[in-house]
Amino acid sequence: MKQNDQTLPVLEVKGLTMDFGGLRAVDHVDMEIQNGEIVALIGPNGAGKTTFFNCITGIYTPTSGDIIVHTKFGEKRINGKKPNQVTELGLARTFQNIRLFPNMTVLENVMIGRHCRTKAKVIGALLRDPGTRKEEKDAAAVSYGILEKIGLTHLANEMASNLPYGAQRKLEIARALATEPVLLLLDEPAAGMNPQETEELTGLIREIRDQDKIAILLIEHDMKLVMNLSDRIYVMDHGQRIAAGTPMEIKNNPEVIKAYLGEEADA
Amino acid sequence: MLNELKKSLITAVWFMFLTFPIMVIKVNTVYNTIVWRWHNLIYIGVGAFFGSMIWRWLHYKKTHISERNIRERLKNGLQNAIVDNKKVLYTLIAVAVAFTFAFPHMSNAYQINIMTTALMYVVLGLGLNIVVGLAGLLDLGYVAFYAVGAYSYALLNHHFGLGFWAVLPIGGALAMMFGIILGFPVLRLRGDYLAIVTLGFGEIIRLVLENWNAFSFGPSGISGIDRPSFFGLTLNLSQSMTALYYLVLGFAVITIFCVNRLQNSRIGRAWLALREDEIACQAMGIDKTKTKLTAFALGATWAGFMGVVFAAKTTFVNPASFTFLESAIILAIVVLGGMGSILGVILAALILILLPEYLRAFSELRMLIFGGSMVLMMVFRPQGLISNVRRKYLFDKMNFGGEKTNEAK
Numbered sequence: 001m002k003q004n005d006q007t008l009p010v011l012e013v014k015g016l017t018m019d020f021g022g023l024r025a026v027d028h029v030d031m032e033i034q035n036g037e038i039v040a041l042i043g044p045n046g047a048g049k050t051t052f053f054n055c056i057t058g059i060y061t062p063t064s065g066d067i068i069v070h071t072k073f074g075e076k077r078i079n080g081k082k083p084n085q086v087t088e089l090g091l092a093r094t095f096q097n098i099r100l101f102p103n104m105t106v107l108e109n110v111m112i113g114r115h116c117r118t119k120a121k122v123i124g125a126l127l128r129d130p131g132t133r134k135e136e137k138d139a140a141a142v143s144y145g146i147l148e149k150i151g152l153t154h155l156a157n158e159m160a161s162n163l164p165y166g167a168q169r170k171l172e173i174a175r176a177l178a179t180e181p182v183l184l185l186l187d188e189p190a191a192g193m194n195p196q197e198t199e200e201l202t203g204l205i206r207e208i209r210d211q212d213k214i215a216i217l218l219i220e221h222d223m224k225l226v227m228n229l230s231d232r233i234y235v236m237d238h239g240q241r242i243a244a245g246t247p248m249e250i251k252n253n254p255e256v257i258k259a260y261l262g263e264e265a266d267a
Numbered sequence: 268m269l270n271e272l273k274k275s276l277i278t279a280v281w282f283m284f285l286t287f288p289i290m291v292i293k294v295n296t297v298y299n300t301i302v303w304r305w306h307n308l309i310y311i312g313v314g315a316f317f318g319s320m321i322w323r324w325l326h327y328k329k330t331h332i333s334e335r336n337i338r339e340r341l342k343n344g345l346q347n348a349i350v351d352n353k354k355v356l357y358t359l360i361a362v363a364v365a366f367t368f369a370f371p372h373m374s375n376a377y378q379i380n381i382m383t384t385a386l387m388y389v390v391l392g393l394g395l396n397i398v399v400g401l402a403g404l405l406d407l408g409y410v411a412f413y414a415v416g417a418y419s420y421a422l423l424n425h426h427f428g429l430g431f432w433a434v435l436p437i438g439g440a441l442a443m444m445f446g447i448i449l450g451f452p453v454l455r456l457r458g459d460y461l462a463i464v465t466l467g468f469g470e471i472i473r474l475v476l477e478n479w480n481a482f483s484f485g486p487s488g489i490s491g492i493d494r495p496s497f498f499g500l501t502l503n504l505s506q507s508m509t510a511l512y513y514l515v516l517g518f519a520v521i522t523i524f525c526v527n528r529l530q531n532s533r534i535g536r537a538w539l540a541l542r543e544d545e546i547a548c549q550a551m552g553i554d555k556t557k558t559k560l561t562a563f564a565l566g567a568t569w570a571g572f573m574g575v576v577f578a579a580k581t582t583f584v585n586p587a588s589f590t591f592l593e594s595a596i597i598l599a600i601v602v603l604g605g606m607g608s609i610l611g612v613i614l615a616a617l618i619l620i621l622l623p624e625y626l627r628a629f630s631e632l633r634m635l636i637f638g639g640s641m642v643l644m645m646v647f648r649p650q651g652l653i654s655n656v657r658r659k660y661l662f663d664k665m666n667f668g669g670e671k672t673n674e675a676k
């Protein structure tokens with residue numbers, strides 16, 4: 001089902017621009033992500049990284065530019081599509097400020113991710129015909145399987161709001177995985193995690209790429225994680241893409257160093 | 268301890284002060300004199316003092332418990348013990364069912380009438396629970412759909428002589444249609460804005476009914492509506508009341524069944540997700556528009572059914588039965604019961620409808636008790652009488668199946 005050919009792109013972004021009134025939060029950004037790649041998007045706070053995510057995932061409609069997703073159905077331009085349509089096409093995301101469903105159980109949170117891959121309607125819910133029952137059972141089983149992978153099964157029936165912080169971040173990833181994405185977008189997944197949790201997360205992200213063949217685009221400030229994981233890195237500052245390349249190239253890029261040092265000098 | 272006493276004392280004084288105008292001063296309009304009922308002040312003071320002591324004690328206990336391990340609390344909580352323990356739960360249900368079925372044989376027409384009304388509010392509460400409790404859409408105009416159902420039966424019966432059973436599905440369908448009609452324009456609205464628009468919608472429906480004389484016979488309403496027929500039997504008034512009681516009881520049971528199934532389904536989870544976080548819900552692939560419309564439409568359908576029943580029960584409808592107060596009471600049932608909790612809604616409906624009836628002796632204090640208990644609820648138990656317990660799944664390590672241990676009520 002998923003394309004295993006490493007050279008095929010999953011996502012192509014061309015000249016993406018997003019204005020908020022007079023503020024240009026994203027300024028003609030290009031990006032291309034290949035199948036099975038782990039790509040990092042870094043940059044100082046306020047650079048426009050989250051806004052870039054929001055444009056791609058349909059939460060904002062970009063001012064201009066093209067966003068093209070390559071699915072098994074062919075190329076799809078997704079500008080202006082609703083978030084749920086984008087998710088259906090195979091992009092799933094997590095949020096920088098955790099956005100779980102606090103008064104639902106952990107398992108139910110993941111099962112929500114199955115929504116767009118299942119079909120039961122009101123009539124099915126009321127009659128609980130064999131088809132619906134099977135679908136429900138499968139949804140629960142698949143979700144449980146994802147929790148097993150993430151290591152949260154012991155909390156499956158706990159309310160999401162009762163989870164410790166690190167587990168909440170993980171649950172966001174689990175929920176996104178349940179939508180069967182081809183590209184997973186992670187917005188600062190390690191934020192607030194301790195070094196050990198970050199280590200675990202690094203392993204998990206790599207596992208998702210290697211085993212599930214899902215491409216990953218992540219925003220992250222933890223440079224150790226970024227350098228460890230990424231195949232390629234994009235750097236944004238003031239809405240613009242200021243650099244792109246392998247971790248080695250980025251480390252030694254004078255523009256990048258300036259952007260980060262400049263930020264520190266400002267602070 | 269002294270500090271606690273002081274706090275209770277202050278509360279008592281506050282209550283005495285606040286209730287002074289209503290409880291103490293009474294204007295005798297005949298003789299134009301003022302009656303000072305000082306004894307009431309003492310009752311209020313003493314009542315508020317002890318009331319506040321008890322509340323604080325309960326509150327202390329609650330916070331004390333919440334410091335304990337969460338899972339331990341889950342195990343210990345009475346409510347969870349009931350819901351988790353199938354034996355206890357089924358016994359309780361059996362007792363409740365036996366009681367409700369036997370009820371008409373143990374009581375008089377007046378009691379049956381009150382109970383029928385209470386059960387109707389159970390159904391209305393559960394219907395609104397879909398919209399407000401599950402999907403989190405604050406709807407202050409729910410009574411509009413109730414009116415649609417009631418007037419469908421009243422008008423179709425008046426003009427075309429259609430019977431109850433024929434109109435029941437029509438009333439439900441019309442209300443559903445109105446639910447969708449209201450749903451479309453408010454899709455983009457949330458929270459307060461949604462509340463205001465739905466409130467307006469409810470008022471518009473009532474005003475139309477009040478003023479469009481040619482259509483709805485205005486404020487004087489429509490009378491002489493047929494009672495429901497049951498298998499062609501001829502029933503006298505009291506028999507027909509009993510039959511209606513069983514009809515509404517049946518409705519309540521079906522509604523409980525439906526809502527319970529809905530809330531643990533794909534659609535039900537989508538409603539909850541929408542309530543919990545709209546953006547995350549969409550980002551997880553849920554179509555917000557469809558989900559909201561289904562909630563509105565389904566909630567309205569139940570109100571439509573009950574509207575038809577209401578018209579058949581009272582044999583008379585006029586716009587005065589469909590004021591905002593009615594919406595407010597139904598909403599209070601949902602909020603008091605605990606958003607999304609079926610058991611809570613049932614309890615709250617029974618309490619809010621039955622208590623005022625049986626407290627007629629204290630009719631002066633009725634609204635005060637009503638309002639006061641709502642405020643206290645909001646302060647001490649904002650999650651409602653019974654918080655919504657979600658379904659738990661049990662997984663067999665070896666056999667990967669979606670077995671459930673219990674279903675949340």
Ligand SMILES: Nc1ncnc2c1ncn2[C@@H]1O[C@H](COP(=O)(O)OP(=O)(O)O)[C@@H](O)[C@H]1O
Pocket residue numbers: 020023025043044045046047048049050051052
């Ligand atoms: N909804 C919005 N309305 C107006 N300005 C916004 C909005 N979202 C983000 N911005 C602005 O866009 C810029 C980029 O923000 P953001 O994308 O969150 O940065 P990052 O994620 O890189 O830290 C900031 O200056 C922010 O204030």
Ligand SMILES: [Mg+2]
Pocket residue numbers: 049050051096
């Ligand atoms: Mg950000």
